[in-house]
Structure formats: C-alpha cells, structure tokens
Amino acid sequence: MNVSQTCKIEITKSLVSKINAVDFENLSFGSVFTDHLFECDFKNGEWQQPVIKPYAPFLLDPSSRVFHYGQAIFEGMKAYKDGSDAIWLFRPDENFKRFNKSAVRMAMPEVPEEIFMSGLNQLLQLDKAWVKKGSGNAMYIRPFMIATGGGVIANPSTEYKFMIILSPVTSYYSGEVKVLIAEHYSRAANGGIGAAKAAGNYAAQFFPTNLANKAGFQQVIWTDDATHTMLEEAGTMNVFFRINDTLLTAPVSERILDGVTRKTLIDLAKSENINLEIRPVLVSELIEASKNGTLKEIFGSGTAAVVSPIAGFSFQDIYYELPKIENTVALQLKNKLTSIQNKLEEDKFGWTVKI
Amino acid sequence: MNVSQTCKIEITKSLVSKINAVDFENLSFGSVFTDHLFECDFKNGEWQQPVIKPYAPFLLDPSSRVFHYGQAIFEGMKAYKDGSDAIWLFRPDENFKRFNKSAVRMAMPEVPEEIFMSGLNQLLQLDKAWVKKGSGNAMYIRPFMIATGGGVIANPSTEYKFMIILSPVTSYYSGEVKVLIAEHYSRAANGGIGAAKAAGNYAAQFFPTNLANKAGFQQVIWTDDATHTMLEEAGTMNVFFRINDTLLTAPVSERILDGVTRKTLIDLAKSENINLEIRPVLVSELIEASKNGTLKEIFGSGTAAVVSPIAGFSFQDIYYELPKIENTVALQLKNKLTSIQNKLEEDKFGWTVKI
Numbered sequence: 001m002n003v004s005q006t007c008k009i010e011i012t013k014s015l016v017s018k019i020n021a022v023d024f025e026n027l028s029f030g031s032v033f034t035d036h037l038f039e040c041d042f043k044n045g046e047w048q049q050p051v052i053k054p055y056a057p058f059l060l061d062p063s064s065r066v067f068h069y070g071q072a073i074f075e076g077m078k079a080y081k082d083g084s085d086a087i088w089l090f091r092p093d094e095n096f097k098r099f100n101k102s103a104v105r106m107a108m109p110e111v112p113e114e115i116f117m118s119g120l121n122q123l124l125q126l127d128k129a130w131v132k133k134g135s136g137n138a139m140y141i142r143p144f145m146i147a148t149g150g151g152v153i154a155n156p157s158t159e160y161k162f163m164i165i166l167s168p169v170t171s172y173y174s175g176e177v178k179v180l181i182a183e184h185y186s187r188a189a190n191g192g193i194g195a196a197k198a199a200g201n202y203a204a205q206f207f208p209t210n211l212a213n214k215a216g217f218q219q220v221i222w223t224d225d226a227t228h229t230m231l232e233e234a235g236t237m238n239v240f241f242r243i244n245d246t247l248l249t250a251p252v253s254e255r256i257l258d259g260v261t262r263k264t265l266i267d268l269a270k271s272e273n274i275n276l277e278i279r280p281v282l283v284s285e286l287i288e289a290s291k292n293g294t295l296k297e298i299f300g301s302g303t304a305a306v307v308s309p310i311a312g313f314s315f316q317d318i319y320y321e322l323p324k325i326e327n328t329v330a331l332q333l334k335n336k337l338t339s340i341q342n343k344l345e346e347d348k349f350g351w352t353v354k355i
Numbered sequence: 356m357n358v359s360q361t362c363k364i365e366i367t368k369s370l371v372s373k374i375n376a377v378d379f380e381n382l383s384f385g386s387v388f389t390d391h392l393f394e395c396d397f398k399n400g401e402w403q404q405p406v407i408k409p410y411a412p413f414l415l416d417p418s419s420r421v422f423h424y425g426q427a428i429f430e431g432m433k434a435y436k437d438g439s440d441a442i443w444l445f446r447p448d449e450n451f452k453r454f455n456k457s458a459v460r461m462a463m464p465e466v467p468e469e470i471f472m473s474g475l476n477q478l479l480q481l482d483k484a485w486v487k488k489g490s491g492n493a494m495y496i497r498p499f500m501i502a503t504g505g506g507v508i509a510n511p512s513t514e515y516k517f518m519i520i521l522s523p524v525t526s527y528y529s530g531e532v533k534v535l536i537a538e539h540y541s542r543a544a545n546g547g548i549g550a551a552k553a554a555g556n557y558a559a560q561f562f563p564t565n566l567a568n569k570a571g572f573q574q575v576i577w578t579d580d581a582t583h584t585m586l587e588e589a590g591t592m593n594v595f596f597r598i599n600d601t602l603l604t605a606p607v608s609e610r611i612l613d614g615v616t617r618k619t620l621i622d623l624a625k626s627e628n629i630n631l632e633i634r635p636v637l638v639s640e641l642i643e644a645s646k647n648g649t650l651k652e653i654f655g656s657g658t659a660a661v662v663s664p665i666a667g668f669s670f671q672d673i674y675y676e677l678p679k680i681e682n683t684v685a686l687q688l689k690n691k692l693t694s695i696q697n698k699l700e701e702d703k704f705g706w707t708v709k710i
Contacts, residue, residue, distance in 0.1 A: 062392055072558070151383075153659075200559065201425070225546055
C-alpha cells in the first residue's frame with residue numbers, strides 16, 4: 001500500500017492556526033478539528049479537482065439527498081506520531097477498501113485510491129503539529145461522503161462530496177463499560193446495510209442505546225434480528241468473548257461490520273498462539289459459561305474504542321458480572337496493538353504506513 | 356385537527372419570485388421548489404424562533420451529525436387547490452403524528468404541533484400562487500428534520516433543524532410499473548427502524564432497486580428479512596393485492612410504514628363495501644393466485660404515488676403478468692381518493708383541512 005502524493009491537490013492555507021486554543025490534555029472525543037479539511041466533489045459523472053482548505057461550514061441546498069434519503073458513508077481511522085516525529089497510518093488500505101464497499105452498497109460512486117490516499121497524506125502533512133505523540137494520543141481521521149444533489153425524489157443523487165476531517169483524540173470510552181444484550185431492538189437486517197459504514201446504521205441505534213444508558217449500561221450488544229439468539233456486534237465495536245482459554249468472535253456477514261481492529265486482533269491472537277474460533281456465538285452459551293465460571297472476558301474492538309474490556313452484561317433483566325482477572329487477553333492484545341501502532345515495537349505484519 | 360395560525364413566525368419575503376421561470380406543464384417530481392421555506396432550530400434543549408425566509412442553501416459544519424450518523428427524518432404530504440382557489444391539506448394530523456413517532460425512534464426532539472401546523476399553514480399561504488388546481492396537480496410538502504450538532508462521536512445531537520420545503524408536482528410514476536419481489540436484499544429488520552420515515556431507510560434501497568431497474572423493473576416489493584416469504588411494502592409505497600374480489604394488505608409493524616394513503620384506502624374500501632383483509636400476505640399465495648387466475652390486481656399506495664397499478668411481478672426469475680381488466684378496484688379507489696382530496700365530492704370522513 002502506497003500513500004501516494006501523486007494527486008494534484010489545490011491547497012489554500014488557513015491564515016491563523018487554532019492550535020494554541022486547544023487543551024490537548026482534556027480532549028472530548030471527536031469534538032475538536034484541525035485547521036484544514038480535504039474536499040473533492042463528484043458531478044457530471046466524474047470527480048472534480050480535489051482541494052485542501054481551511055476547516056469551515058459549507059453550503060448545502062435544503063433538498064440535498066443526504067438530508068432526505070440518507071446517502072452518507074464514512075470511515076474511522078487513526079494516525080500516530082512516533083518518537084522521532086514521523087506520522088504513521090495503520091492499515092489505511094483496509095479503510096479505503098471498506099469505504100468503497102460501503103459506497104457500492106449505498107449506490108454512491110467509488111472514490112479513486114489516489115484521491116483518498118493523497119488527500120489523507122497531504123492533509124496530515126499540513127496539520128502534522130496537531131498529531132500528538134505518547135500513549136493513547138492519536139489523530140482520529142474521518143473520511144466521509146454525502147449526497148449533495150438536490151431533489152425530493154427517492155433515487156440516488158448524481159452529485160456527491162467526499163471530505164476528510166481530522167480530530168485529535170485520546171481514548172473513546174472512559175470508565176467501566178457494562179453492556180445490555182439486545183432482546184427486541186436490532187441493528188441490521190439480513191440483506192440490509194449492516195456491513196456498510198452507512199450513516200443511517202448509527203442513528204438507528206441511538207434510541208435503544210439511550211434506553212440501555214438509562215438502565216445503567218453504556219452499550220448494547222446486538223443480536224440477530226430474527227431470533228435474538230446470536231451475538232453480533234456492539235454499535236461502534238466488534239465483540240470478542242473468552243471462554244476458558246479460547247477467544248470467540250462472530251464471523252462477519254451482511255449484518256456485521258468487517259472491523260479493521262477486529263481482523264487485526266485475530267491476526268495478533270494467532271501470532272500470540274491464543275486459541276481463537278470465528279463462529280456464531282450464542283447468547284445461551286454466554287449465559288451458561290458465565291454461570292459455570294468458564295466465561296473469563298468480553299471485550300470490544302474498534303478504531304475509536306481500540307480494545308475495550310467489558311465489566312458485565314445484562315440479559316433478561318439478570319446481570320452477569322465478569323470475573324476481575326489479572327493479565328487479561330484484552331490487555332495483552334491491546335498492548336501488542338498499540339505498541340505496533342505507536343512504532344514502539346517492530347511491525348512484522350507491514351500494517352503501519354509512514355506518510 | 357386545527358391548522359393553527361397562532362404560532363408567531365418571523366417572515367422575510369423573497370424580493371423576486373421565481374414562479375414565472377417554472378414550466379408547470381412539465382414538472383419533474385420534487386425538483387422545483389417555491390420561493391420560501393419554513394425553518395425552526397432546536398438548541399439548548401428548546402425550539403427557537405420559527406422563521407419563513409427565501410428558499411436558499413444554508414451552512415452546516417462538516418462534522419454535523421446528519422452527515423455521519425444519519426439522524427434525519429421526513430414526511431411527505433400534499434396540498435390541493437379547489438375550484439374556488441381555496442387550499443386544502445389532506446389528513447395533516449396523521450403526518451404530524453408520524454413525524455414525531457419517527458423523531459422518537461431516531462432519538463430526536465419532537466416538534467410541537469403549533470410549530471408544525473403554523474409553519475405549514477403560513478408557508479402555503481405565502482406561496483399559494485404555486486399551488487395549481489386541476490387533476491393530478493398538487494403541492495408536495497416536505498417537512499424534515501436533521502441533526503445539525505457537530506462532533507464525530509456516535510451519539511445523538513443536541514442541535515437540530517426542522518424545515519418545510521414545497522415542491523409543485525404532478526404524478527410520481529409515469530408509465531407501466533413492474534416490480535421485483537425481494538429474495539435476498541431487505542428494507543428493514545425486526546426491531547429496526549422500518550416503521551420510521553428515517554432518511555437511512557431510503558438510501559438502503561437504492562442499490563437493490565438499481566439492480567431491479569437494470570433487469571427492467573421499476574420497483575422492489577420487499578419481503579420479511581428473515582424468511583423472504585411475506586410481502587411487506589415497496590420502497591415508497593404500501594402494497595395491496597386483489598385476489599378474486601378480496602383486497603389484501605400486510606398489517607403495519609416495526610418493519611412496515613404506517614402509510615396515510617394506505618389507511619385512507621382501507622377506510623374507502625370499507626365504505627365502498629369492498630372485501631378487505633389486513634393480514635400477512637405470502638409470496639406463495641401470490642404465485643398460486645397468479646397461476647390459477649384469481650390474482651386480479653396489485654397496486655401501490657403513497658402520498659407521492661397516490662394509487663399506482665402494477666403491471667406484473669417477477670419472483671425467482673419468472674415473470675407473472677397481471678390480467679388487463681377494466682374497472683379496477685385501484686382506479687375506483689384512486690378516483691374516490693382524488694375526488695375527496697380535490698374537493699370534487701363531499702368529504703364525509705373529515706380528512707380535508709382548509710388552510
């Protein structure tokens with residue numbers, strides 16, 4: 001994978017940087033943005049001149065399709081600064097491929113690789129002072145595409161805007177994470193868009209997640225919508241279960257996002273000789289394992305969440321507490337992952353790409 | 356239901372009307388908008404001063420939640436001008452109630468009735484020259500709400516914009532409508548957002564609908580996602596089937612939109628003494644009825660589509676042609692409905708509301 005600089009981008013620099021006004025010690029996830037953004041419009045059947053310009057609001061017609069029919073997709077990525085101030089991306093090819101997979105499913109045009117990668121590279125170069133080094137620090141990268149064409153008729157837009165915005169972050173979840181296992185609400189349908197990073201998949205989860213929050217749970221683990229017997233994913237994370245010394249995680253499907261952190265943890269687990277099974281995981285076996293003491297860990301994985309241990313789960317109004325153990329697999333994998341991402345240890349997988 | 360004028364709206368009139376540039380004989384559905392729009396913002400936990408102002412693009416931050424997480428809902432309504440130039444809405448209370456039902460499901464604030472109804476009323480008053488009389492002519496009304504709050508973190512926005520825009524229209528579908536019955540792709544999950552008029556429900560259908568279009572079909576009739584054995588709805592219409600002299604339509608559910616035209620046709624069918632059963636309709640019984648000659652009609656219903664007869668359907672690569680019959684129930688119900696909407700006959704149901 002080559003993070004190319006070949007694409008000619010028109011650059012307009014910000015006159016004044018906002019960086020000195022930012023408290024990097026107290027960042028609220030995804031709320032602070034850097035000085036610039038990358039933008040490329042699609043119209044008349046082709047991608048137009050890409051630009052980098054000062055981060056600012058932009059104009060949209062009230063009839064833009066993104067408002068009415070939800071044609072909108074995104075990716076979540078991170079960049080890391082190493083000890084010698086070099087900036088590294090982590091598996092950007094995976095995010096690029098998934099972005100275009102989402103585009104196809106949502107009937108949107110695919111973004112050419114050179115536009116995606118050049119935009120990423122040159123934007124990060126320009127705003128590199130915003131990428132902070134040190135444990136937990138990262139630049140969260142949000143490539144996204146929206147339908148900008150006008151008209152209140154339910155068919156695909158002919159015009160789109162692809163953008164990349166950057167937000168310096170620390171960790172996503174803080175504090176203990178307890179989850180509720182879904183018994184009624186669902187995230188995705190068979191033959192639906194669950195595997196796409198489509199905007200609409202997320203808003204759909206807000207109401208049931210609010211209900212979970214009110215009951216004292218931070219997240220929902222979604223189950224299959226037809227039977228609610230199979231554990232699928234949490235809203236912003238894939239999920240791993242450790243029963244005895246075996247890690248279990250659901251196979252990706254039309255309903256489950258093919259998470260980059262998920263596939264990375266699978267590779268790391270193999271390399272660390274951890275037993276791992278990729279197969280449907282039943283709610284009933286989780287309950288059973290919790291009751292008989294063989295359930296050791298549950299953790300979520302995602303670009304924003306990294307590896308997020310789960311303290312307990314609720315199902316049918318019964319709360320199952322996870323044991324508090326030392327030297328968890330979650331921590332082992334997280335340390336391995338973040339060491340590679342932060343260039344603290346050798347990347348024998350070739351996942352990290354210098355910009 | 357009272358379309359009140361009590362809400363104080365700040366009105367800024369357009370200096371020049373665009374109306375003379377519009378060819379009302381050749382309108383492309385949903386592509387022309389009137390001179391003004393209604394807007395009301397929600398922030399700091401409350402609805403702000405509502406305004407009517409010239410229709411124009413508006414500014415949004417690139418991190419607005421509507422772009423990233425798809426918090427967006429809408430309604431489709433129509434207004435009609437009668438022979439004496441009075442303007443009438445059709446069951447606006449139903450659209451208002453459904454709008455707020457959608458809002459709740461998408462974790463958005465409910466719009467107060469006086470804001471919704473006053474906005475509708477005063478906007479239509481101001482742009483009344485744009486409402487044309489005569490068969491097929493109507494003002495399509497698009498109330499919608501989007502999440503405008505910034506931040507790339509997957510939780511509900513604290514800021515929203517509610518807008519109403521108006522588009523003069525004639526009919527939605529022209530020409531013969533053939534449909535494909537869904538065998539793999541799906542519109543909605545059990546426990547999902549299929550019953551909400553959420554923007555994301557529509558973009559999800561574009562890709563499978565494009566596939567159907569390429570195969571020569573204008574629309575898809577969606578089936579339940581778990582078994583694909585039950586007929587549910589088309590993307591922008593509910594669906595009715597006539598077997599012998601009985602009309603069949605699926606019950607509304609979490610997966611099926613509670614269509615205003617659907618419920619109106621049900622009432623009209625009862626009033627016309629047409630046999631009607633509201634129950635799950637199986638793909639298998641449709642095939643069987645087509646084969647044995649008892650399947651007489653299929654038609655869609657919706658605000659945009661009104662009553663749209665279907666010429667034939669395909670399932671498992673076999674095309675089933677509907678018989679060409681005179682005096683269809685579709686036409687009988689359509690004539691009844693449009694006569695009431697256009698005030699050509701008495702509205703004994705109390706559905707029409709003068710503005």
